[in-house]
Amino acid sequence: MAGAWSDWLALSIATPLIAYGIYTDAFHRRISNRLNLLLLVSGLCAQAALRGLGGLWDGLASCALALGAMVFLYAAGAVGAGDAKFMAAIGAWLWPIGCLAAMAAGILLAGGAGVISIARSSNRAQYVDNLTLIAHKLMSGRIFNSQVASHEMLNQSRRSMPFGAFLGLGGLGTLAWVAMNAGIRS
Numbered sequence: 001m002a003g004a005w006s007d008w009l010a011l012s013i014a015t016p017l018i019a020y021g022i023y024t025d026a027f028h029r030r031i032s033n034r035l036n037l038l039l040l041v042s043g044l045c046a047q048a049a050l051r052g053l054g055g056l057w058d059g060l061a062s063c064a065l066a067l068g069a070m071v072f073l074y075a076a077g078a079v080g081a082g083d084a085k086f087m088a089a090i091g092a093w094l095w096p097i098g099c100l101a102a103m104a105a106g107i108l109l110a111g112g113a114g115v116i117s118i119a120r121s122s123n124r125a126q127y128v129d130n131l132t133l134i135a136h137k138l139m140s141g142r143i144f145n146s147q148v149a150s151h152e153m154l155n156q157s158r159r160s161m162p163f164g165a166f167l168g169l170g171g172l173g174t175l176a177w178v179a180m181n182a183g184i185r186s
Helices: 004-028 033-075 081-091 096-120 124-140 151-156 163-180
Strands: none
Touching: 004 033, 004 081, 004 163, 033 081, 033 096, 081 096, 081 163, 096 124, 096 163
């Protein structure tokens, strides 16, 4: 049943939920667990209804892929738990390659915004110190050591970036691209 109408239907259902997550992360630095659960369940139900068992498996695989990838960024202190759960819930609407594309787009958007923030900041040294801590944690193999640097520790010293909002934009962009290019999933 995959086709243009099903992709547009999925986009029309997912868009308000993802947009609300983008809004709450951008303005309140929080993405609620209820929203993540609603996005996850509706994504898996839509996958099953529109694409059958294969769609459901794609949604589950994408959700697991996103959560697995995001847990490393969370452990490194680069993102919050809500951001990781939000990307996993968005993944439920996608298939594995689409999920990777959405994460890559979100990470690139966040990186661009981060560069602009650092360039405009009068406290560049603090941003560089935080990025150095995250990189050290990733490179040293002590990624799950919360004593080195956690998201909460890094956010005490700087204003947090709404990373989930950028992941949401990546997810929306991927869903829109799929809807405009019907049949690319097959």
